[in-house]
Amino acid sequence: MRKNDINSIEIARIAGVSRSTVSRVINNYPNVPQATREKVMQVIERYGYSPNFSARIMTGMKTLTIGLFLISPEAIHDTLTHALIGDVIESASSRGYYVLTHIIRSTGDTETVRKVKDTFYQRRIDGGIFIGAANHEPFIEELIAKGFVAGIVDQHLEGRIEPNRVICNFDNKLGMKQGVDYLVGLGHRNIAFIAGDPLRCSGPERMEAFQDAMAAHALKVNPDWVLPSDFSERSGYQSTARWLQSISDLPTAIFACNDSVAFGALRALNEAGLRVPDDISLMGFDDHLLSSRIQPALTTIRVNFSEMIDMLTRQVIETVEDETQMFKKYVGTAELVIRDSCRKV
Template sequence: MSKNEINSTEVARLAGVSRSTVSRVINNYSNVPQKTKEKVMKAIKELNYFPNASAQMLAGKKSRTIGLFMVSSGEISVDVLTNMMIVSVIESASDLNYYVLTFIIRNTEDEASINHVREAFYQRRIDAGIFIGTKHKEPFVEELIAEGFVVGVFDQEHPDVAVPNRIVANFNNDSGMKQAIAYLLGLGHRHIGLINGDRSRLSGLKKHEGFHHAMKQQGLDIHPGWVLDGDFTEQAGYDAMSKLLGSDEPLPTALVAANDSVAFGAIRAMREQGLKVPEHMSIIGFDDHVLSEKQDPPLTTVRVDFKQLFKELMQVVVKQVEEPTDTIREIKYDCTLIIRESCRRLD
């Protein structure tokens, strides 16, 4: 008999018990004699039998699987930061003996893609879901939360009415931006620009607001032409800097990028125009990308600890699955300025 044909009937036959007894052993019922339990477990081991997961879920058992849903229209395989986040989730789940089912959502307006996500929850293929890259208020995510599913969302805050099955995680981007501006001011910079991230996402919005708060707090004027639109990609940084360099605007002496990938793109655009960092403009990134210290020059940036954040997010999500509570959880990590060589002191 092939392995995929082995079922509880074969286990029962080998152990000399009924199928219902096999079921009671598998489900850890207390009313099974120890000797009988040992016979069944021996048969299970000999046959390499694993209970049907679908049947177990119908019986109310957990799948021990967390869904990881990433919203991205680009190529994830070439994005080092995104890959690091995926690995962090998988490692954290494995440490807790959970599997990870991964799905990439290319377009949140595509009903077919969103239905795939819904099916994973409603068919109980997963016990909970973690979302990365969603807008701050994504309707289909709100629907899943309203239905009572356990959902962890990176780069989110709780709404006015919080529920325990929504676990949010984010970084203190406002503090990070204040550290960046204070550092540049300490180097003598007063003409500072910003390349924004995607402001439909919380981190993009908070970095934009944090920049304005920090500049105002330091008594610095904001030049509208130096606050540039963008998202969180290297191409966005390249495009924004190319547009600035091609305009009649005077250039800022320093610029903060929404993340390190954006900074990489901005530096590339400058290099193509014969400009150097930090000689012609100082640049600060955000995140401390794994490649940031290998840039030329090594990039000054605001470090965030993705690995530790996703580890804690996974732990809290799994705990809510296994031991539901009414506790409202928000995971928030501070940022740290990492000084390298992409900023210079003004004479």
């Protein structure tokens, strides 16, 4: 009772043809006369037959499934990540693809990594998308080397342009420049920076872009004012709290590597009795869904995650379907959004 108990051999018998012909009809082979095709189709419809998926895969057919792998040490309660997941599913579904998702708590967990790799090796998916990966994550590189198609968010490897590699980024340089220009325009000279995860591509990239943008105004970056963090609200909070206790001089502004970190920093600042923007200005990056809602509304750099994910998903699918595709990289633009968290000094 728990199986679709009719198979191609039954269909063939009822239609009075061979399984070969049934298969040809299903797979739209051109060399089937219209009359035969219709006769077979009628039987297929009548019995609600659809070919067994696993059996088809074993013959090397596509799975119409894209893998989505989230690399995240903590439970995923971040609205932004949730939205990214939704966007992948949305984009893939609209193209008739299923999405097979799994969370990788740690890339050091060999069993989970193994399961994820098997997903490719065993052809459960046609290609995969990775969110939260370190730049140059070895097991992903291994998959790419094996020829599997992989789409990676926030990744950059100089010179790696395999046709089965699809990557996407934002224009961090442009974004950081706009943010720093704006702060400098407000009169800020002493600007702290909360850095992102050094292992992720955009961590060092935003940091470097920040330094370049400062240098363009002939401003120095005070090493005591560069805080470590990892893109999470929690670490933004902890890092800022610790830093506030350790320093004597305060900058007039803080540029956080992203909005989540800015949320954490804001909380730490408030707890230390500092008001934003009256006592200190705070700038984020990403334009998180909540950024316009918090108190004070966060001035930030807007990037378009939905568009990026849609592009990435689309290109992964296109690459899967047409192996002659070339290396693809998407770089989303960035734009300053002025709200209430920065003020003139």
